[in-house]
Amino acid sequence: MSNLRAAAIGEPKIFVVLPALDEEASIGLVLADLPRAHVAEIIVGDNGSTDRTSEIARAGGATVVHASQRGYGSACLAALAALPPPERAQEEIIVFLDADYSDHPGDLTDLVAPIIAGEAVLVIGTRMNPRCEPGALLPQARFGNWLATTLIERIYGVRYTDLGPFRAIRRDAFDALEMEDPDFGWTVEMQVKGAEQGLQSTEVPVGYRRRVGRSKITGTMRGTILAGKKILGVILGRSIRRL
DSSP, X not given: XXXXXXXXXXXXXXXXXXXXXXXXXXHHHHHHHSXXXXXXXXXXXXXXXXXXXXXXXXXXXXXXXXXXXXXXXXXXXXXXXXXXXXXXXXXEEEEEOOSSSOBOGGGHHXXXXXXXXXXXXXXXXXOOSTTBOTTTSOHHHHHHHHHHHHHHHHHHOOOOSOOOSOEEEEHXXXXXXXXXXXXXXXXXXXXXXXXXXXXXXXEEEXXXXXXXXOOSSTTSHHHHHHHHHHHHHHHHHHHHHTX
16 A cells, blocks of 8 residues: 555646647647646657647647657656656646647646645546536447446445546656556556555546547547457456455
8 A cells, every 4th residue: 555645735846748649730729728837847748640749739838759659658658758857756746638629728727736735646637527518528438437437436445437538646646656558548547556555536527628630539439449448457457466
C-alpha cells in the first residue's frame, strides 16, 4: 500500500500533457482555452500526425515531442519523458486532457482544486453530468465506462463513474504508479493502480462536447472493440495477480 496521502499544497507547478494524432483543426482551440496563468508547461505527445498538428501546437506555445510507437499511452509516455526533473514532486501536478476539443480546458482549475486543497492526489474529470453535450459520449462509451467502473468498485472497493481522459494527479503519486500501457488501457491502468496503492481520489464534474473531427477509438467499430477488450483485460488481469 502506498504511503502517499493527500496534503494541502501551496502554489503548485502544473504540467499539461496532450496526446495528439492529426488534430490540426482542434489543438489550437485547446491551447487557447487553457488557463495559462496556472500552467508551467504544456507538452504535446505527437503520435505520428501527418497534418499540421505539431506546427500549430508549437505556435500555440506548447513543447512538442514525437512518440515513436503508435498508441494513446505511448503519446502520453513520450510527453511525460520530456518533463523537467521534479523540484518538489509533491507540489507539482500533471494534468491530462485530449487534443480534440471535446474536453473544456477551462475546467482545469476545478480539476486541480481538490489536490491543492489536500483532499485528493488523483482527480478524474467525470463526464457523467448535465454538462455532457447530448451525443458527445456515444452509447458504447457510456456502456464501457459503466462496466469498467462497476468492476473496479466490486474488485477494489473504489467508486468511479467515468474513465474520462481529463484528469489530474500529483506528480509524486503519478511516478509511484509506474505507468506503462501503450494504448487504450492508459486511463483505466491509472485508476486501477491508484486503487491498488490506496491513493486518495475523487471525481469532479467537467464539461464534454462533440469532438472536432472523428473519434479514432469509439468512432469506429474496430476501435471500440479493441478499447473494450484492453480495458477489461487491464482490470481483470491485475485483479488476478492479486489472488
